[in-house]
Amino acid sequence: MEPQQQHVNEDSSGSGKGSFLCRQSSTRWTPTTDQIRILKDLYYNNGVRSPTAEQIQKISARLRQYGKIEGKNVFYWFQNHKARERQKKRFTTTTTTDVPMQRPTTVSNNAPSCWKPDDHNSIHNNNKYPNLNPGYSPASPNCSTGVITSGQMGNYGYGSMTMEKSFRNCSISCGSSTNASEVPLSHNFGWVGFDPSYASSYTVFEKKKFIDGSIILEE
Amino acid sequence: MEPQQQHVNEDSSGSGKGSFLCRQSSTRWTPTTDQIRILKDLYYNNGVRSPTAEQIQKISARLRQYGKIEGKNVFYWFQNHKARERQKKRFTTTTTTDVPMQRPTTVSNNAPSCWKPDDHNSIHNNNKYPNLNPGYSPASPNCSTGVITSGQMGNYGYGSMTMEKSFRNCSISCGSSTNASEVPLSHNFGWVGFDPSYASSYTVFEKKKFIDGSIILEE
DNA sequence: ACGATATGAATGAATG
DNA sequence: CATTCATTCATATCGT
Numbered sequence: 001m002e003p004q005q006q007h008v009n010e011d012s013s014g015s016g017k018g019s020f021l022c023r024q025s026s027t028r029w030t031p032t033t034d035q036i037r038i039l040k041d042l043y044y045n046n047g048v049r050s051p052t053a054e055q056i057q058k059i060s061a062r063l064r065q066y067g068k069i070e071g072k073n074v075f076y077w078f079q080n081h082k083a084r085e086r087q088k089k090r091f092t093t094t095t096t097t098d099v100p101m102q103r104p105t106t107v108s109n110n111a112p113s114c115w116k117p118d119d120h121n122s123i124h125n126n127n128k129y130p131n132l133n134p135g136y137s138p139a140s141p142n143c144s145t146g147v148i149t150s151g152q153m154g155n156y157g158y159g160s161m162t163m164e165k166s167f168r169n170c171s172i173s174c175g176s177s178t179n180a181s182e183v184p185l186s187h188n189f190g191w192v193g194f195d196p197s198y199a200s201s202y203t204v205f206e207k208k209k210f211i212d213g214s215i216i217l218e219e
Numbered sequence: 220m221e222p223q224q225q226h227v228n229e230d231s232s233g234s235g236k237g238s239f240l241c242r243q244s245s246t247r248w249t250p251t252t253d254q255i256r257i258l259k260d261l262y263y264n265n266g267v268r269s270p271t272a273e274q275i276q277k278i279s280a281r282l283r284q285y286g287k288i289e290g291k292n293v294f295y296w297f298q299n300h301k302a303r304e305r306q307k308k309r310f311t312t313t314t315t316t317d318v319p320m321q322r323p324t325t326v327s328n329n330a331p332s333c334w335k336p337d338d339h340n341s342i343h344n345n346n347k348y349p350n351l352n353p354g355y356s357p358a359s360p361n362c363s364t365g366v367i368t369s370g371q372m373g374n375y376g377y378g379s380m381t382m383e384k385s386f387r388n389c390s391i392s393c394g395s396s397t398n399a400s401e402v403p404l405s406h407n408f409g410w411v412g413f414d415p416s417y418a419s420s421y422t423v424f425e426k427k428k429f430i431d432g433s434i435i436l437e438e
Numbered sequence: 439a440c441g442a443t444a445t446g447a448a449t450g451a452a453t454g
Numbered sequence: 455c456a457t458t459c460a461t462t463c464a465t466a467t468c469g470t
Contacts, residue, residue, distance in 0.1 A: 028450055028461075050455095076451060083456065084449080090272040090456095091279075091290030247446045247465070269458070295447060302459070303445075 029073040034066040039077055049082050051075070248292040253285040258296055268301050270294075 031039070042048040042059065051059060051074065060074045250258070261267040261278065270278060270293065279293045 026461080030450085030462095073450080077449095079455085080449065080451085087272070087456080088291070091275050091294060249446085249466070271457095292446080296445090298458085299445065299447085302461095306460085 029069060031069070031073070031077070032067040035063045035069065038063060038066070039074070039081075043078065043081055049078060051078055248288060250288070250292070250296070251286040254282045254288060257282060257285075258293070258300075262297065262300060268297060270297055 039059075042051075048055065048059075053071075056071045056074045060069050060071045063069045063074065258278075261270075267274070275290050275293045279288050279290045282288045282293070
């Protein structure tokens with residue numbers, strides 16, 4: 001995950017490469033380092049695991065300034081990141097029996113030496129990106145609550161240090177992006193407040209529609 | 220196909236490379252000949268293609284006595300071995316003396332005109348053979364699903380690498396296809412993939428569509 | 439020494 | 455959420 005990435009990406013406008021064939025137009029999204037940094041920050045420091053449609057919208061909007069990106073990219077990223085983290089565990093730990101395991105609040109020692117020896121956040125706790133970071137909560141009054149939101153303070157021992165940061169820079173998840181003229185039941189369910197990983201009941205609704213950022217749950 | 224180098228790794232690059240500190244092990248795993256032998260045995264003689272987590276644990280545990288190895292190594296090994304075997308075979312179809320077209324990108328491409336040098340999402344619907352069955356499990360070539368053979372199956376007897384690939388074209392025309400057309404070529408936006416009804420015992424609610432960053436799940 | 443090839447590792451994208 | 459597939463990157467190894 002780390003030692004790689006040296007793609008000729010970086011977008012940054014046409015890149016005027018001229019008439020070089022260089023059809024890098026791989027249909028696949030290649031995240032920039034900045035994008036990855038932010039995504040990991042959200043994942044580890046803010047506990048974002050399975051962002052809702054709104055969150056995805058916001059996140060992708062924010063990441064867009066660092067390169068081309070779509071909502072689905074964000075969606076898949078979180079999905080993959082989470083899945084692989086779990087898979088990694090599955091290969092190294094016995095899934096059989098036992099494990100009443102209730103939210104290991106601090107697994108620092110449990111770091112599976114297998115798999116990725118280092119991995120986790122290369123994100124530096126020091127806000128690399130200024131909080132007045134444009135594009136993100138530029139004017140939105142949301143986030144005022146400060147409570148709710150996604151804390152997942154439990155964290156898994158990943159970032160663990162700067163937790164307070166989540167409260168001042170949060171904003172994802174605070175719904176009500178514009179006006180209340182939308183969806184009943186916007187944000188909610190799932191990940192709010194608790195670590196979703198071990199939340200007993202996943203899956204939840206089978207019918208839901210995300211339309212342009214709004215959510216409509218039925219049944 | 221695989222001259223299989225005899226690299227003596229028991230002593231792990233006995234050459235005085237040593238430029239890196241003790242972390243020499245941090246380099247990628249180099250399977251010993253014994254490990255490879257066992258892995259291939261599992262692959263070809265036991266039909267193991269995509270071992271489950273438990274299997275991976277067992278396998279890696281067994282191989283550990285022949286050299287350092289981790290679960291992920293086993294995982295990747297099967298992943299890669301399977302993928303490469305398939306890939307290699309993909310350009311070998313029809314035997315004959317055809318020329319290995321370089322980077323065919325796709326065979327189908329039923330677009331009447333030459334492809335556009337640009338745009339066109341061309342979401343790889345490409346040769347993604349329908350593969351109704353994830354590798355193993357000798358399912359019937361037709362789409363009638365059902366039938367899942369019994370659990371794990373021991374092996375299918377094919378002890379040689381060249382084989383299988385029998386069910387690669389079972390088009391999805393279950394039930395009377397309304398139109399003669401099959402596999403609609405790419406769409407304009409998004410990559411809304413749809414499989415024609417195709418009743419499945421699996422309530423497929425997870426059909427996602429990402430349109431302009433938003434997500435739409437539909438039944 | 440290189441260039442080619444084989445293959446370990448990583449990850450985006452899907453599917454079930 | 456688990457699994458799988460396709461691609462791509464990185465590097466060990468072999469051939470000339």
